[in-house]
Amino acid sequence: MKQYRFLFIVLLATLTLISCKSMEKADTPEEVTKAFITAFTTADFNNMYKYTRSNNKEIIQQLEKTTDDAQRERMKNVKVEFQKVTCKMESDSLAECNCQYTKDGAPRNVDCCLCKEEGKWVVDLIAHVKNQ
Secondary structure, three states: OHHHHHHHHHHHHHHHHHHHHHHHHOOOHHHHHHHHHHHHHOOOHHHHHHOEOHHHHHHHHHHHHHOOHHHHHHHHOOOEEEEEEEEEEEEOOEEEEEEEEEEOOEEEEEEEEEEEEOOEEEEOHHHHHHHO
16 A cells, blocks of 8 residues: 555656646747747737737737738648747846748748746737837
């Protein structure tokens, strides 16, 4: 009986460590960049809001208003494949990321500015426009 109890404790500890590690990965600048670009290219506005700075929500609202149903349907079927995402940390809470990916087989290269907001990495669309 003690063997099962010990095995259960070890299994529980392992699962806890794995789940914490996977949550960390989702909040890296690289992963947020990928998630935002995927949401942007597939017209997934809910995730665009999720991965965008709170003071940038108006930009996405305007994009959402100007995208009709036919465009959204086409965009939902877009295939995105990431080749490389590199991020340069400007500070603990600022990062400049370059993302190389293909959209329906066509190569793309996008730069994104990210910052930490409430402890989470998010894309700052306003900073990106200022840097262009």
